[in-house]
Amino acid sequence: MIAEKLGLFRSRLGWIVPLIIMGGTLLVAALNLLLPPDAALHVPGYVIALLGKYLCYALLALSLDLVWGYVGILSLGHGAFFALGGYAMGMYLMRQIGTRGVYGNPVLPDFMVFLNWQELPWYWYGFDHFAVALLMMALAPGLLAFVFGFLAFRSRVTGVYLSIITQALTYALLLAFFRNDMGFGGNNGLTDFKEILGADLQLAGTKACLLLASAALLSGFYLFCRRMTRSRFGKVLVAVRDAESRARFLGYRVESYKLVVFTFSAVMAGLAGALYVPQVGIINPGEFDPANSIEAVVWVAVGGRGTLVGPIIGAILVNFGKTIFTGVLPELWLFALGGLFVFVTLFMPKGVVGLWPSLMARLAQMRERLGYQQPQHQPEAEE
Amino acid sequence: MNTSHPIGAAPEYTQPLLYLDGVTVSFDGFRALNALSLMIAPQEMRAVIGPNGAGKTTMMDVITGKTRPDTGSVFFRGNTDLTQLDEAAIANLGIGRKFQKPTVFENQSVYDNVLLALKTDRRPAKILMAGESQNERDRIEEILGIVKLTARRHRLAGELSHGQKQWLEIGMLLAQEPQLLLVDEPVAGMTDAETDATAELLREINKTRTVVVVEHDMTFVRALDVKVTVLHEGSVLAEGSLDHVSSDTRVIEVYLGR
Ligand SMILES: Nc1ncnc2c1ncn2[C@@H]1O[C@H](COP(=O)(O)OP(=O)(O)O)[C@@H](O)[C@H]1O
Ligand SMILES: [Mg+2]
Numbered sequence: 174m175i176a177e178k179l180g181l182f183r184s185r186l187g188w189i190v191p192l193i194i195m196g197g198t199l200l201v202a203a204l205n206l207l208l209p210p211d212a213a214l215h216v217p218g219y220v221i222a223l224l225g226k227y228l229c230y231a232l233l234a235l236s237l238d239l240v241w242g243y244v245g246i247l248s249l250g251h252g253a254f255f256a257l258g259g260y261a262m263g264m265y266l267m268r269q270i271g272t273r274g275v276y277g278n279p280v281l282p283d284f285m286v287f288l289n290w291q292e293l294p295w296y297w298y299g300f301d302h303f304a305v306a307l308l309m310m311a312l313a314p315g316l317l318a319f320v321f322g323f324l325a326f327r328s329r330v331t332g333v334y335l336s337i338i339t340q341a342l343t344y345a346l347l348l349a350f351f352r353n354d355m356g357f358g359g360n361n362g363l364t365d366f367k368e369i370l371g372a373d374l375q376l377a378g379t380k381a382c383l384l385l386a387s388a389a390l391l392s393g394f395y396l397f398c399r400r401m402t403r404s405r406f407g408k409v410l411v412a413v414r415d416a417e418s419r420a421r422f423l424g425y426r427v428e429s430y431k432l433v434v435f436t437f438s439a440v441m442a443g444l445a446g447a448l449y450v451p452q453v454g455i456i457n458p459g460e461f462d463p464a465n466s467i468e469a470v471v472w473v474a475v476g477g478r479g480t481l482v483g484p485i486i487g488a489i490l491v492n493f494g495k496t497i498f499t500g501v502l503p504e505l506w507l508f509a510l511g512g513l514f515v516f517v518t519l520f521m522p523k524g525v526v527g528l529w530p531s532l533m534a535r536l537a538q539m540r541e542r543l544g545y546q547q548p549q550h551q552p553e554a555e556e
Numbered sequence: 557m558n559t560s561h562p563i564g565a566a567p568e569y570t571q572p573l574l575y576l577d578g579v580t581v582s583f584d585g586f587r588a589l590n591a592l593s594l595m596i597a598p599q600e601m602r603a604v605i606g607p608n609g610a611g612k613t614t615m616m617d618v619i620t621g622k623t624r625p626d627t628g629s630v631f632f633r634g635n636t637d638l639t640q641l642d643e644a645a646i647a648n649l650g651i652g653r654k655f656q657k658p659t660v661f662e663n664q665s666v667y668d669n670v671l672l673a674l675k676t677d678r679r680p681a682k683i684l685m686a687g688e689s690q691n692e693r694d695r696i697e698e699i700l701g702i703v704k705l706t707a708r709r710h711r712l713a714g715e716l717s718h719g720q721k722q723w724l725e726i727g728m729l730l731a732q733e734p735q736l737l738l739v740d741e742p743v744a745g746m747t748d749a750e751t752d753a754t755a756e757l758l759r760e761i762n763k764t765r766t767v768v769v770v771e772h773d774m775t776f777v778r779a780l781d782v783k784v785t786v787l788h789e790g791s792v793l794a795e796g797s798l799d800h801v802s803s804d805t806r807v808i809e810v811y812l813g814r
Contacts, residue, residue, distance in 0.1 A: 401684075404684070405671070405683055405686050405687070405688065406680070406683045406684045406686075408664060408668050408671065408672055409672065409683055411661065411663060411664060412661045412664065412672050415661050415662060415663055415664075416659055416660075416661055416662075418622070418643075418659075419655070419659045419660070419661065420672075421642075421643040421644055421647070422620060422622075422643055422647055422652075422653045422655075423647055423672065423673050423678075423728070423732065424644050424647035424648040424678045424732070425644060425678050426642075426644040426678065426679070427644070429679070429680050430680050433680045
């Protein structure tokens with residue numbers, strides 16, 4: 174009976190999540206755009222940007238949950254895919270600055286002029302077109318994940334070893350992007366963006382649109398992932414996660430499944446990064462910091478691994494906590510995060526989402542106890 | 557005795573379905589299999605016995621592609637050398653395997669476990685598009701009936717008893733529709749009644765498929781009533797009917813001398 178209720182709860186949840194995300198952001202955007210700044214319910218602009226950032230993090234968490242929660246690949250380098258998507262967007266935004274830069278060069282971004290470069294490096298070609306940039310937001314992280322995954326999964330690297338090399342991957346990219354001669358702005362990264370698709374990034378309307386776009390992307394990917402994980406394909410993924418060699422002996426080429434999902438997940442992370450950049454206004458090598466990827470793992474663990482909705486909640490909760498916490502005690506944040514991770518691993522292995530079923534079960538128990546006062550009643554009659 | 561062969565067929569002259577030719581596997585210098593040669597005829601059921609560490613599981617590992625032998629080859633249906641293929645390819649050729657320790661997908665329903673095992677095109681792109689056909693549903697129900705798990709189809713496989721998990725795994729083997737089934741210690745941890753039922757089930761399966769069973773349990777092997785191969789230190793010590801091998805002095809020595 175309890176299981177039935179949970180099943181119903183789960184199937185309804187599928188539509189509730191995108192409804193809450195879309196409805197919530199629409200409401201917030203409306204309160205920001207339609208109310209005068211002095212109205213009591215007016216939502217200030219910085220909240221819009223903050224929410225947009227959270228939703229991008231939530232999408233990153235969702236992408237991580239797909240590989241970690243459903244296929245058992247603990248990626249400690251998903252931040253790299255996020256950052257690559259971010260850089261692709263950053264390059265597009267840099268090209269949109271045009272003559273409005275400090276040096277007024279119509280083609281070269283400021284940092285290139287500063288480095289005395291005479292022409293645009295070949296890999297910047299085409300980034301003035303949004304379509305090309307969009308393609309690269311998906312292609313750059315996707316291709317990297319594909320090549321990396323092809324090599325790693327084919328040689329059957331799993332568990333801790335795989336996690337370590339994903340960490341190494343993002344660290345290597347961190348070092349590479351720090352170099353000025355890479356042509357991505359070095360230490361400072363890409364910033365001072367002016368407009369996106371012709372819309373001024375400083376305008377409240379543009380910011381609200383970016384927030385809504387993040388919400389729509391997150392909702393879309395959530396529904397897609399939900400369908401995928403419940404399909405026959407998803408069952409194979411869980412089989413690979415729980416008993417990899419059994420799946421192999423059933424005839425499933427495990428490395429192909431891992432590769433497909435890992436690559437898809439990297440594309441998701443890349444698109445999350447791409448939407449993140451115009452909302453925070455900068456992308457720099459710091460996004461490749463291995464600590465970022467680990468932080469994303471904490472979001473997933475806190476929310477509930479392998480539940481799709483959990484990581485979304487986890488990302489938003491933890492980042493909300495981070496915003497508050499770093500305002501008060503910034504130097505203690507990493508300790509708090511570490512402590513949270515230990516706490517969740519020890520006491521809430523199924524995360525925040527895992528609390529719900531046990532809460533419902535306890536509620537049902539209580540109701541049963543209250544309802545069945547007659548001593549004759551046998552509770553075994555349940556099945 | 558050879559009830560599994562069609563009347564008039566002479567298994568001695570047919571091409572073997574499986575042929576292990578001088579297979580040697582060493583782990584750090586220790587020879588788990590030592591120039592092992594073995595022939596299994598089509599439609600045969602063979603029992604492989606032998607003391608712990610004799611190399612029975614290692615033999616299955618070699619056949620299913622988990623372990624590559626140092627020397628020797630394993631031929632399936634005449635000319636396919638299994639030592640050149642990986643696990644998935646071998647499984648898709650029609651070789652199914654039941655592990656010594658029952659291995660099912662614990663977090664998925666009994667029904668889904670069988671669904672996952674059903675014979676289909678296993679490539680990701682195909683599975684991504686695949687639903688569940690009515691044919692497949694019927695086949696799953698049929699298999700659940702055979703392994704007596706119909707009433708538990710919606711339970712998580714992890715909630716099954718040890719014996720039920722063994723049967724579920726056999727059901728999954730059936731769903732694969734393999735030509736050759738390798739079954740490693742199917743009755744370990746089963747009650748006597750369950751053991752009898754398992755022998756019955758394997759005999760039933762053997763009517764259409766070739767089966768190699770590894771087992772310690774002598775009552776079970778006796779119940780199977782098939783040709784027996786005794787493995788010892790990685791090679792064949794004796795072969796023949798159970799009565800024949802159990803009167804062999806070397807076999808007695810190996811079993812009693814331990
Ligand atoms: N992966 C391995 N590494 C090292 N030694 C192994 C390995 N697998 C099996 N062995 C050894 O090979 C021998 C045969 O093992 P196994 O095939 O499992 O025997 P059986 O199934 O007949 O009990 C044993 O001595 C075992 O310790
Ligand atoms: Mg064994």
